[in-house]
Amino acid sequence: MRNKVRLEDIAKECRVTKGLVSRALGGKYNVSDETRSQIIQKAAEMGYDSTRLRSRPETISRVLLIISLRIMLKEDYWQPIIKAISATLDRFSVVLEYFVYEENKIDQEALEKLTNTKSNAFIVIHSNPSVINDHLKNLGKPVVEVDPKLFHSDSVTKVKFSNYDSMYQATEELIKNGHKTLAFYGSDAHSTSFRERHEGFLAAVENYKDLGIEGYSVNFDNGALNYADDVALRKALGEHPITGLVCANDIIALNAYKVIESMKKRIPDDLSVIGFDNIKEGSYANPPLSTFNVPREELGKEVANYLVGMFSEKQLQYSQIVIHCPFIPRASLKKIA
Numbered sequence: 613m614r615n616k617v618r619l620e621d622i623a624k625e626c627r628v629t630k631g632l633v634s635r636a637l638g639g640k641y642n643v644s645d646e647t648r649s650q651i652i653q654k655a656a657e658m659g660y661d662s663t664r665l666r667s668r669p670e671t672i673s674r675v676l677l678i679i680s681l682r683i684m685l686k687e688d689y690w691q692p693i694i695k696a697i698s699a700t701l702d703r704f705s706v707v708l709e710y711f712v713y714e715e716n717k718i719d720q721e722a723l724e725k726l727t728n729t730k731s732n733a734f735i736v737i738h739s740n741p742s743v744i745n746d747h748l749k750n751l752g753k754p755v756v757e758v759d760p761k762l763f764h765s766d767s768v769t770k771v772k773f774s775n776y777d778s779m780y781q782a783t784e785e786l787i788k789n790g791h792k793t794l795a796f797y798g799s800d801a802h803s804t805s806f807r808e809r810h811e812g813f814l815a816a817v818e819n820y821k822d823l824g825i826e827g828y829s830v831n832f833d834n835g836a837l838n839y840a841d842d843v844a845l846r847k848a849l850g851e852h853p854i855t856g857l858v859c860a861n862d863i864i865a866l867n868a869y870k871v872i873e874s875m876k877k878r879i880p881d882d883l884s885v886i887g888f889d890n891i892k893e894g895s896y897a898n899p900p901l902s903t904f905n906v907p908r909e910e911l912g913k914e915v916a917n918y919l920v921g922m923f924s925e926k927q928l929q930y931s932q933i934v935i936h937c938p939f940i941p942r943a944s945l946k947k948i949a
Contacts, residue, residue, distance in 0.1 A: 622651065628651070632647070636651040675731060675735055679737040694737075695909070700920075706916075745768075756771060757769070759911075760772060771911060771933045772805065773935050783816035786945075794813075796830065797865075798832075830844050849871070857885045862889045890905040911935045
């Protein structure tokens with residue numbers, strides 16, 4: 613059996629004091645966002661049980677962030693959101709606490725910890741096993757889900773990026789630049805966000821069909837998390853005179869670059885490509901990838917402000933909150949005659 617991780621063990625790994633670790637994990641003040649994030653991540657890596665911390669006075673509002681260890685360790689993507697949530701709640705004297713779990717170790721004891729928590733609301737990051745989601749809904753407290761992976765219609769407030777609108781705009785950008793034969797490259801089954809982006813593409817193609825716009829879908833199984841289907845993309849590009857490619861995210865777009873290059877086609881001379889997410893690798897690509905920026909910090913602030921409003925009873929409950937993603941045109945987009 614693995615030994616219990618102690619605060620001093622985490623302090624040693626982070627090279628800080630035990631008291632600082634206790635303040636960071638307990639959601640107390642006078643800890644910088646960067647230091648708090650590093651300590652929380654190290655505690656998650658080491659398997660620390662954060663529910664062992666002594667409770668704070670019940671008069672203080674608390675929010676429990678529920679996140680799997682796997683997602684927690686995706687620092688580049690999720691940490692800006694979590695830091696913004698923490699900093700914004702802190703300004704309103706609301707404590708953010710953490711429940712980090714391993715996806716294959718959800719048992720009755722873990723669910724009882726959620727039942728017994730003194731938190732006033734829950735934040736779910738991206739996806740949780742259905743047993744956790746169902747349990748949270750039965751507790752009767754506000755639940756906010758950030759960037760939901762799967763669609764569900766219930767009392768949970770979903771906070772997400774403008775997936776549908778952004779892909780509609782991407783398709784319009786290609787049409788305005790003279791492209792008439794377009795394709796969407798992604799995986800509907802991978803997540804709700806991917807499916808919404810596909811729907812935005814299809815809606816734009818339908819809206820502009822009187823201009824002779826044709827749209828094709830290259831939809832693949834992303835169960836292995838390859839974010840690509842080279843064979844399917846090569847087949848579509850070989851069978852149709854596609855000049856504009858809209859991709860479900862930047863990783864898929866950069867994988868498409870490799871296929872396009874292997875077919876002796878040039879970007880953007882032969883094919884314009886647009887992605888989504890604005891990952892740093894896209895800006896370094898040759899040519900730099902046109903994309904949509906996802907304002908993670910702004911999303912985190914909206915999550916926190918929404919919950920603060922709920923606590924003060926001045927906030928209507930929303931079904932969903934959509935954060936606008938601005939378009940970033942780069943050299944992968946070209947106007948054609």
